[in-house]
Amino acid sequence: MKLSSLLAGSLLLASCAEQQAPQQALTPPALPVQVLHTGTETTYQDYPASIEGVVNVEIRPQVTGVLERILVDEGAAVRKGQPLFKINDAPFREQLNNALAAQQAAAGAVVSAQIEVDRFAPLVQNKVVSEVQLQTAQAALIVAKANLQRAKAAVSSARINMGYTTITAPVSGYLGRLQTKQGSLVGPTDAQALTQLSDVHEVHTYFSLGEDDFVTFRKQYAGSTLQDKLAHLPPVALVLSDQSTYPTKGKVDMVDGQFNKTTGAVTLRATFPNANGLLRSGNTGTIRLALAHPDVLLVPTAATVELQDRVFVYAVGDSNRVSRQAITIQGKSGANYLVSQGLKDGDRIVLQGIDHLQEGQIIQPTPEAPKASAVVVDQEAAQSVQN
Template identity: 55%
Template sequence: METTTIIRSIRHNLPLLIAVAAIVLHTSCSSSTAGNTAPPPQELPVVSITSKPVTVYSEFTASLQGKRDIEIRPQVDGNLEAIYVDEGAYVYKGQPLFKIDARPYTEQLNNANATLLSAKASLANALINVNKLAPLVQNNVISDVQLQSAKAAYDAAKANVEQAKAQVESAKINVGYTTITAPADGYIGTIPFKTGSLVVKSQADALTVLSENKEMHAYFTLSESDFINFKSRFEGATLQEKIKHLPEVELVLADNSTYPEKGKVELAEGQFSKTDGTISFRANFSNPNGLLRSGNTGKIRLPNTVTNSLLVPQEATFELQDKVFVYALTDSNKVVGKPVTVTGTSGNFYLVSGGIKAGDKIVYQGIDRLHDGVIIKPKTMPADSLFKTAAL
């Protein structure tokens, strides 16, 4: 009886059971199918390689010096009576810097003046003798020899006067040397002497060094290979003509900031150094605000415009075994790693001369998730938006 009831119940609910089984089977098949389906390709930005004129820079280490670094030395011996300036002070031409005890030289001047007065008195006496003897000779009272002797004494007295005048001028110069003034506008360097120190003309150390730095010279050197490259890049038959065609150069300071004034290369040394095989150049920079000082260091940036250069964003590259690679996009949207030849940099871009060509497409971002043969969904980026960030 119970078995008959169960069978009747199954027959009554059979359509429902069939529907449930169909749903379960469909769900199971759908899950299995979903598990075997490959994920869609990832969408990554790509950019087309283009050729554009670009300015690249060659950098050379430079040392700075004022237009004139003048050693201030004593011209007379004596004790330093006063020091009127401090180290690092800015001074003007003619401003007193040091005072040497002038008393010995003042006495020398007084003696020279006294000697001059005595010489002038002797000259006057010699002239009186000549004037007294001249009429006596004319009247044949005395011989002409006496007059000639008197004239010789007069000439000697006249020469003594001139010599005494020279001694006076020399003494005045020495007195003037006791006050040492600035020969030009500029900054005072280290002062190794103190008030009361004995200074002499022959001493090894200067009293100080005055740097005239309204204009600054930046000295930098080129190796032989750099020099050959330099000669091939700029117009002119001679080295001086090539220097005239050089564009203005930039100065990068020690903190990597760029000095606001641009400079001009003015001079090249005529020969290579025998010790290190380099040749020296000099660039001149205006220094109106005194920002630059003698002894500063920096880098000279020499610009060069390359008319046609392939530009590759550095962000789109990776390095492997000291080589630079990019992921190039094939026609089937597969990526292939290609090594490129880097010849320089400009801003955030590599300048490339080989490995890819203009018109090739490379992956711009997300390269850390790629390997050869991966298929991507490319999203083309306009190249112009990238070049706005480059120093072109």
Template identity: 40%
Template sequence: MKKISLPIIASLLILSSCGKKEEQAPVQGPAPFAVKEIVLQDATVYQEFTANLEGQQNIEIRPKVSGFIQKVYVDEGQMVKKGQLLFKLETQMLNQDASAAKAMVSAAQVEVDRLKPLVDRNIISNVQLATAKAKLAQAKSAYGSIAANIGYGTIYSPVNGVIGSLPFKEGSLVSPTAEIPMTTVSDTKIVRAYFSMNEKQVLYFNRTFKGSTTAEKLKATPPVSLILVDNSEYNQKGKIATMNGLVNSTTGTTEFRADFTNPEGLLRSGSSGIIRLPIVQSNVILVPQVAVFEVQGKQIIYAVEQGNKVKSRIIETNGTSGLDYIVTNGLAAGDVVVIEGASKLKDDMEIVPQPTKNEVIANTATTTATATKTTTKK
């Protein structure tokens, strides 16, 4: 009997084992991928503009007469009412002038009283009395002017509002010609957000919102949101109230104004924010952003074609709505696209499509939109 060495037996066993494994390994078929059929939808997108906030009234407080500040009755940031006392100026010199002017009035009145009976008895002519009366009127006018200047030394708030900075302290000399005001009173019950659009944006605005006049177009605009500096959304909606009729030749922009109520005093004059204007686009194509990938700056998505084979397509987009891209070119209604696992695909690869209902995707988009303030309507 012929003997077989142990190494040969081991090799035969290994080969036999490998053969069994190869026989047992199943042949892999097409993998399942989630897909979506393209349908036309309405989407709300947002245009954003940097805005500067101002109170509906920002009134600079300036003295009408020169003088030293005797007393400051308010503090920075204080709420004041219309007619509330703000400043008191030193008027001692004016008081002395007023006393002298009042004495002149009394002297002129005495002269008129002395001449009147003489004219009545035809002792003197009426011309002398008329001259005396003119001097009396002149004296009264001078006294009235000085008295008014004394009154100007007491400064009151012209409106309800918030006190701004106080650059001048007690003892400071102020005058009507000073470069900076004594303070500013801002009425912030209504806060105005000023923002600008370039010529292209204005043209799109005019085409989007219907109306033959600017007033009609502004009336057709939806409420706008205000994004604060901490990226939170202000809890009151605003309305675009005005649109400048001219384009600034230097900047090429047109200024708009949106008004917001400020019941809690959260907004302050001089601060900034972002105006978010919603615009509805009808019958657009939406695809999930996760389904799109970029190659050399081009956006690509996989479409399912005949025989369930996928083919890459270059698409063009114009903004986003929630977690979806708005596709303007490359897809049409009725196309089927892969919405998950695009990184695992290559052209002409066969898959098993797993249809995803548009309603489910729309609901998901709406939920996300609520979180991001971008909505999609089915």
């Protein structure tokens, strides 16, 4: 009796399980779904860069002498023509005085020679003396005038050397370190400059593109020549070493004429205004190039799966049936892929739970999670938020 009751109960439970299993299997899973829309997306590519002033000059003496005074401090902002250093000018003043004396003597010799010519001219005309004496006097006058010109040149040279004893700023800018101390003997052949001067009202930022990147660069921007492409290139951003973004955008305005044979890269230059002097020569940073991608779809990377070097999504079709769809990725922006092929505007894709989906499975679409479509589309903005 007990055995028959036990068998009856087991059969009843098995029957109930068989009836419930199909019902549970027929219940489609509820998964979040997103509708895709085409648009223009901007991505950014970063390149290490070095910063230089528009003018970087070494300040060197042009005459040899003792450095008598240093008129500025290290790192000072100076204007064009401002005195920086003073070399002892006593030897050069004496040279100038000697040159002036020699000039006066030469001028006197010219007067004396002219008197001789004037004296012999009427005598030759009256045939009192031979013409040879007049010609000799005229030749002496020519030599005297030449000596006077030489003396005047020596005075000018002495004045120039005298002026070189005051070393002035050739451009406006900021000084570097002062490498020579007061009282030192300095000269044009010194191995080390007195200091360096940088004009940084604008700065040139140099960065390099490899051959592949340069080919991409030429294809991505409008224009038939490099100059046309530079004209159409949008302003670029400069990311500083602390990952902050320089407040003013710059413009790429130069491409080197040839590739570096050692590195296989070509150098580009971007110019940034620097009215407040925040940037100095020798700074480093990162140039961020912007690239617009028209007519692309944004697909979250979390909604994709990679199989055999190809990327797939689960597209939701009619009757909410899913199918695995291969996509072509054009780039990446934040947490999203930029898809150019494989999907079209208005298509729906599964956002989550794709690991357990099968081809042809029916799902129950649910509204996408809040902000599921609010993806990061601007890497520069995302970086500023993080900072």
